Amino acid sequence: MGKYKTYLAGYAFLLPWLIGFFALTLGPIIASLYLSFTKYDLLTSPEWIGTKNYVSMFTDDYRLKDSIWVTMKYVFLSVPVRLSFALAIAMLLNQGLRLLNLYRTIYYIPSLLGGSVAISVLWKQVFDKEGVFNQGLAMVGIEGPAWISSPSYAIYSLIGLSVWQFGSVMIIFLAGLKQIPTELYEAATVDGAGKVRQFAKITMPLLTPVLFFNLTITLIQSFQTFTKAFIISGGSGGPINSTLLYSLYLYIKGFTFLDMGYASAMAWVLLFIIAIITGLLFLSSRYWVFYSDGGK
């Protein structure tokens, strides 16, 4: 009886989450699976068309090809750069600095603001052809290109914005670094290992669980990036589809072209892509992630 009561209390505490999950997450997920097999324009009722949405995604959607290519470029460039950058800053801050909390806060600020529309708008101004960044370059005699409005550079300005939001990743790295026992470094120093060797043989191996976590989270986030691309390209994904990230194209399909069935199918394909990549990451983790407690 007492045991039953404990369970009940447990579920009662879980209730808010459970309601949220079933009403706001699971239900809609199932609905979107259904919608992905329909032609649905938002305003009239969905009409069953079988796998046609999926078929045309793979056979005749020139924009989707562009979009996947742009998204891959974005993910596979921004994730490593963002992680290395965050790690470098974390190590810098891990030198026993005074005012560490202050620095930590300052470096975290971009992440707090980063997802916001305002920062994207600001970014657009800074990297405009006549923006602050190019004015700075002009002072040292370099004529910068139009970072935002040229199809060859636009995606890099998005990647730059993503890298700049390294704060949360950095905080986690910093916490990981603080966990590494200092004795290890002392022992290594006594044995004559240099800084580089210490990094390669002590820091990196002991940091791999944190790295794995950051990598997974950042990868998933990057695949789902929307706001930056939407604001910076004015909702178009242009010029010439060069910033047409997957989620942005999904939005355009659903809300501009009113093809919600197709957009739902795209969402499922994205889920699939992310699942495969994350799955591979987990499979690979046993070969490179080192848990000092044996992963138990």
Next chain:
Amino acid sequence: MLRKKPLFAALATCALLLSACGNANDSKSGSGAASPSASAKASEKPSNVELRMAWWGSQERHDKTLAAIELFEKQNPNIKITAEYSGMDGYFDKLNTQIAAGNAPDLIQMGGNIMEYVGRNALLDLQPYVGNAIRLEDFDQSLINEATADGKLYGVTLGVSQTALLFNATMFNKAGVPVPNGESWTFDDFKNSALQISEKLGKGFYGSYDLSSDNASFTTYLAAHGKELYRSGELKFDKQDVVNWFSMWDELRQAGAIVPAEVQVANPPDAVDKSLIVKGQVAIQGASASQIFGYQALTEDQLGLLPNPAGPAGNGMSPPVSGQFITSYEGTKYPEEVAKFMDFMVNDPEAAVILGSTRGVPPSAKIRDALSAESTPVDKILYDYISLATKISTGNGYEHFPYDNEFIKLLKLTSEKIAFGAASIDSASEEFMTEMQKMLARANQ
């Protein structure tokens, strides 16, 4: 970690909510016409009514509309109107979502796509109010017809407008280039003016925006050459027309007469505050005629309106039409009050003075007469332009392509590919035709 899919979940959430509400709508529209429920609601006579109104436009239009709403609220203390205004960007995205979710604003500004929404049962039938709450006696019949389907009225026109070329007269003067005569100018005249202006004014100044991406300019060009974009299920042009179109613009681009691609992407002409015509750097761009107010409000330069240049088959423009309508959401709780406000917008003399011609030439002849005493120079430019366009238009009306939004995006993409040098005119035009054919096949299924 796989559970973390905020975007996906959000989309799915929308989808579920939307589908649920969509069904609710269906059952409602199936239960019968709006009029019986309207009279039932009227008998309640609510003491405090809150309406929501959505429109798009520039700051100038926002200010005027807000002032008109304020006046209306003063005259009708029991009605409060919450304004939901924005630019054109995203306006219809948001509206579609609201309609699907069943919480669209009571009053909705619509454009040429009004019939799309009528077809989806999203708009209130206003016929029961015509003649009493909504007075249309002073309207041209054609303007009423534009918003009528199956004998029912779904919108009240707010103003007459037409696509136009907006030009910066001050720049023409500075360059010593005569302002063309709109009644007779041709594509050659257009090219010459653009070339001369950019040449005379030098680096950083351009005769025209690159309008090869502008769908209105393209469709008018086709009509001016005896073709059409689309009619009755068929494309009425071929690849050569597309090649000619882009070649004309490429020639001007090579000569430095039009805005280069990078600059155009950063300063799109349809964003009033970014447009280089306002900054006196570009002399010509496309716009809807009534938009001149928004642009003129931001510059000291003198702006003007020109019709599209003529080709072998005339200038291809369609006769002026209703630029915008005020419509009501089918699910509004206060149809009486909504009708009252609609009438106020088009028939109240005080409101007319406040609103001016921000949405085009007012539809009511009486109001037009009353306004003529107060008309500003910009009003006069608009009025003159509309009468000129009425006189010289040779096109026989634009039939919307079934996937209009996709066509607009495709034209823009094709134009950018050529302008940035990412594809040759020939291959880009070929691709354009292929994609148009695909859309057509999808529409005709």
